[in-house]
Amino acid sequence: MEQQYNRLGAAEIAAGIASGSFTAEAVMRDFLERIAQREPEIGAFAHLAADEALEGARAADRQGRGGPLHGVPFVIKDIIDTVDFPTGWGSPIYEGFRPPRNASCVELLQRAGAVPLGKTVTTEFAYFHPGKTANPHNIAHTPGGSSSGSAAAVADFMTPLAFGSQTAASVIRPSAFCGILGYKATLGQFDLQGVMGLAPSLDTLGLMARTVDDLVLARSVLCGSSPETAADFDETPPRVALMRGPHWQEGSMEMRDVCQRALAKLHAAGAQTGELAHPEVFEELTECHKTVIAFETAHARLYEFRQHRSRVSAHFAELMETGLAIPRTDYDQARRTGRHAARMLDTLYTDIDVILAPAAKGEAPAGLDATGDPLYSRAWTLLQNPCLSIPFGTGPGGLPLSVQIVGRHGDDGRLLAAGKWIHARLAAK
Amino acid sequence: MEQQYNRLGAAEIAAGIASGSFTAEAVMRDFLERIAQREPEIGAFAHLAADEALEGARAADRQGRGGPLHGVPFVIKDIIDTVDFPTGWGSPIYEGFRPPRNASCVELLQRAGAVPLGKTVTTEFAYFHPGKTANPHNIAHTPGGSSSGSAAAVADFMTPLAFGSQTAASVIRPSAFCGILGYKATLGQFDLQGVMGLAPSLDTLGLMARTVDDLVLARSVLCGSSPETAADFDETPPRVALMRGPHWQEGSMEMRDVCQRALAKLHAAGAQTGELAHPEVFEELTECHKTVIAFETAHARLYEFRQHRSRVSAHFAELMETGLAIPRTDYDQARRTGRHAARMLDTLYTDIDVILAPAAKGEAPAGLDATGDPLYSRAWTLLQNPCLSIPFGTGPGGLPLSVQIVGRHGDDGRLLAAGKWIHARLAAK
Numbered sequence: 001m002e003q004q005y006n007r008l009g010a011a012e013i014a015a016g017i018a019s020g021s022f023t024a025e026a027v028m029r030d031f032l033e034r035i036a037q038r039e040p041e042i043g044a045f046a047h048l049a050a051d052e053a054l055e056g057a058r059a060a061d062r063q064g065r066g067g068p069l070h071g072v073p074f075v076i077k078d079i080i081d082t083v084d085f086p087t088g089w090g091s092p093i094y095e096g097f098r099p100p101r102n103a104s105c106v107e108l109l110q111r112a113g114a115v116p117l118g119k120t121v122t123t124e125f126a127y128f129h130p131g132k133t134a135n136p137h138n139i140a141h142t143p144g145g146s147s148s149g150s151a152a153a154v155a156d157f158m159t160p161l162a163f164g165s166q167t168a169a170s171v172i173r174p175s176a177f178c179g180i181l182g183y184k185a186t187l188g189q190f191d192l193q194g195v196m197g198l199a200p201s202l203d204t205l206g207l208m209a210r211t212v213d214d215l216v217l218a219r220s221v222l223c224g225s226s227p228e229t230a231a232d233f234d235e236t237p238p239r240v241a242l243m244r245g246p247h248w249q250e251g252s253m254e255m256r257d258v259c260q261r262a263l264a265k266l267h268a269a270g271a272q273t274g275e276l277a278h279p280e281v282f283e284e285l286t287e288c289h290k291t292v293i294a295f296e297t298a299h300a301r302l303y304e305f306r307q308h309r310s311r312v313s314a315h316f317a318e319l320m321e322t323g324l325a326i327p328r329t330d331y332d333q334a335r336r337t338g339r340h341a342a343r344m345l346d347t348l349y350t351d352i353d354v355i356l357a358p359a360a361k362g363e364a365p366a367g368l369d370a371t372g373d374p375l376y377s378r379a380w381t382l383l384q385n386p387c388l389s390i391p392f393g394t395g396p397g398g399l400p401l402s403v404q405i406v407g408r409h410g411d412d413g414r415l416l417a418a419g420k421w422i423h424a425r426l427a428a429k
Numbered sequence: 430m431e432q433q434y435n436r437l438g439a440a441e442i443a444a445g446i447a448s449g450s451f452t453a454e455a456v457m458r459d460f461l462e463r464i465a466q467r468e469p470e471i472g473a474f475a476h477l478a479a480d481e482a483l484e485g486a487r488a489a490d491r492q493g494r495g496g497p498l499h500g501v502p503f504v505i506k507d508i509i510d511t512v513d514f515p516t517g518w519g520s521p522i523y524e525g526f527r528p529p530r531n532a533s534c535v536e537l538l539q540r541a542g543a544v545p546l547g548k549t550v551t552t553e554f555a556y557f558h559p560g561k562t563a564n565p566h567n568i569a570h571t572p573g574g575s576s577s578g579s580a581a582a583v584a585d586f587m588t589p590l591a592f593g594s595q596t597a598a599s600v601i602r603p604s605a606f607c608g609i610l611g612y613k614a615t616l617g618q619f620d621l622q623g624v625m626g627l628a629p630s631l632d633t634l635g636l637m638a639r640t641v642d643d644l645v646l647a648r649s650v651l652c653g654s655s656p657e658t659a660a661d662f663d664e665t666p667p668r669v670a671l672m673r674g675p676h677w678q679e680g681s682m683e684m685r686d687v688c689q690r691a692l693a694k695l696h697a698a699g700a701q702t703g704e705l706a707h708p709e710v711f712e713e714l715t716e717c718h719k720t721v722i723a724f725e726t727a728h729a730r731l732y733e734f735r736q737h738r739s740r741v742s743a744h745f746a747e748l749m750e751t752g753l754a755i756p757r758t759d760y761d762q763a764r765r766t767g768r769h770a771a772r773m774l775d776t777l778y779t780d781i782d783v784i785l786a787p788a789a790k791g792e793a794p795a796g797l798d799a800t801g802d803p804l805y806s807r808a809w810t811l812l813q814n815p816c817l818s819i820p821f822g823t824g825p826g827g828l829p830l831s832v833q834i835v836g837r838h839g840d841d842g843r844l845l846a847a848g849k850w851i852h853a854r855l856a857a858k
Contacts, residue, residue: 083732083736094529097529100523100526101732101733101736102732102736103732104728104729104731104732107731107732107735108728108731111731111735188629188630190728191626191629191725191728191729192626192629193626193629193728193729193730194732197620197621197622200617200620200621200622201617223757224724224727224728224753224755224757224760225753225754225755225756225757295653296620298653299533299537299619299620299622299653300533300620300622301622302533302536302537302540303512303530303531303532303533303536303623304530306536306540307512307530307531324653324654325654326653326654327654328652328653328654331653
């Protein structure tokens with residue numbers, strides 16, 4: 001039987017429940033039915049909480065009116081603490097561990113009325129070693145990582161909204177591979193209490209959805225009361241500059257093609273477009289990111305590495321060994337280079353609203369034993385800027401392609417407002 | 430019986446064990462004897478692990494040579510996760526909770542050979558509601574907070590080294606009240622995985638000890654390999670500028686006196702000294718700090734406030750209510766003001782090495798029902814600069830007085846090097 005409600009977005013669901021058009025229970029039943037049909041193939045969930053979700057939806061109906069996400073289902077990447085469900089960090093070390101509290105982001109969404117469907121698959125410690133999840137567009141292909149289950153669940157209409165996180169490319173890449181909208185916040189924008197840390201100067205919370213309105217709504221809940229009034233591009237279209245960056249030639253032909261076609265289409269739709277050369281220091285940023293993530297991870301996950309070495313993957317052990325061998329002075333230098341580049345980048349935003357850039361090398365690669373290359377996100381993550389992955393067409397294998405837009409540091413509202421305009425134009429025939 | 434070793438510092442203990450002058454077990458026995466004598470009056474420990482500490486010292490002796498802190502005892506503020514001991518956050522909600530892992534800072538110290546004596550008393554959630562600890566100099570007076578037990582244990586020769594943390598004044602104030610050296614790091618200097626977060630843009634790890642050498646040693650361990658070469662002031666004494674700041678008149682007469690006498694004494698010892706006017710924007714910083722701590726805490730501890738309201742103190746509930754009512758735009762503005770002031774402050778360090786400033790309003794106040802006013806640390810914590818509390822003389826009540834020095838953002842090595850020079854001069858007759 002075809003479901004009615006599971007193709008709706010979070011904002012539409014909240015509005016429909018609030019207006020009495022349908023119940024939270026009816027919505028939840030459709031998502032659970034979809035999950036029951038698809039989960040055996042997709043493997044998006046580390047822990048599915050079907051009974052609790054249904055009970056939560058019924059409670060929302062009994063309660064009547066509530067917060068801005070009243071009755072809206074969501075899923076939680078399994079590096080985020082939940083008191084009601086186990087939190088395993090994608091590692092056998094923590095399999096079945098039940099935290100004594102909820103992460104702030106979970107508590108904020110629940111306070112707004114949202115109802116969790118469960119925990120989604122993450123790679124081990126949100127790094128490279130993959131979980132069981134397949135790409136809903138072709139189950140022989142990776143969904144990307146590390147927010148694998150969240151991206152697949154949103155793409156496959158199992159949930160309207162998901163939490164992810166990004167330390168290298170863990171929101172943008174899986175969103176791009178699964179053909180959904182993935183928003184990585186400016187570093188420090190949202191509270192990270194209860195979210196496993198990998199590299200604190202890079203770790204950022206992410207949101208995944210199928211409409212920009214849903215990202216805006218969830219962001220306002222996470223920001224607490226009254227976020228800044230977002231820019232509005234209905235009157236004046238956004239100014240968009242393509243930045244090819246130092247790794248332009250390392251991606252696929254279709255990646256380069258999709259970026260250029262996106263720019264042309266936005267220009268035709270009225271956007272002010274152009275190209276922007278990358279500052280020379282950007283050529284160092286990918287290496288700086290590698291230094292920072294390895295050094296910081298070596299401290300953040302030292303306990304697991306020292307006390308549970310045999311249960312850590314070879315790939316993660318390699319990152320730890322690398323990180324522990326990096327001299328502090330090299331790490332400090334990499335951080336300084338990042339801060340210097342961030343200041344240079346900031347000056348570029350006087351004439352533009354967002355930068356357009358590759359989101360991934362191309363389509364999701366075949367195979368579930370790796371999650372793809374984080375190349376096109378390392379620099380932006382180091383710079384701590386907000387990013388949004390936007391799907392645009394498909395590649396030669398029939399899998400989604402995407403671009404990403406990069407906003408000014410701290411100006412996440414403008415990024416999403418521009419993203420809404422751009423997403424609508426790119427989705428138009 | 431008088432103990433032999435518990436007046437030694439961490440560096441002296443490590444050197445003595447390494448050279449075979451004494452055993453780790455003999456050292457540990459002396460600290461445990463001291464604790465047995467004094468703990469009933471002082472109440473520094475939330476969890477004393479005497480048996481495990483003695484066993485750890487014996488294991489260090491059996492093992493022979495080890496890391497730079499081989500066999501050195503230390504204590505851990507009870508908002509820091511430990512897999513071997515309960516971690517209660519100073520709250521009945523978490524009484525007896527055993528985390529599944531060690532915080533990075535604990536793991537790093539243990540990797541260097543240090544042996545934990547246990548967990549020290551913190552105020553509730555490292556905010557204002559006090560624990561049981563008394564000031565070792567006069568048990569009718571507060572030791573300050575929130576790192577109350579750590580400061581008292583170091584001051585009372587129960588440990589050579591302690592972890593604290595600071596979000597308002599939680600390292601500097603208790604160190605000042607207890608007459609020890611307290612070092613609050615630049616924000617982001619050390620990994621905070623497993624350290625309870627209160628307000629992430631303010632939270633910083635702290636170290637407490639009785640010699641600056643011990644702080645330097647412990648810092649190098651926490652930094653990982655090869656921290657920057659610290660400045661050396663043996664040849665050229667440091668340049669020290671007194672900044673009275675906008676709240677100068679709100680402290681005690683003896684506080685103002687001790688700052689001015691310290692400056693004069695350093696001048697007489699050869700330091701280049703002067704006075705520095707505070708930039709005008711500094712007049713806003715205390716209020717900005719109050720906005721930021723309330724807003725961020727309201728998100729960080731939302732779970733406890735919503736799900737365990739009846740077990741949260743009235744004082745903490747008030748902070749939560751305040752924080753939840755602050756508009757996001759006010760919070761964002763407070764952060765912007767802080768960043769602007771930090772940039773202005775940074776330019777002042779071209780001509781000076783450290784700023785000299787009040788550490789607390791005066792002596793530790795009488796009574797154990799409050800921990801004193803964080804007034805003189807709020808701005809520096811907001812600015813994210815490194816600070817060091819240095820004892821200097823006593824007040825009219827016979828309790829310690831202190832000054833603090835504030836280093837350039839990120840230049841913690843220089844702060845401690847200057848601190849070593851200054852501490853030696855202020856301690857000289």
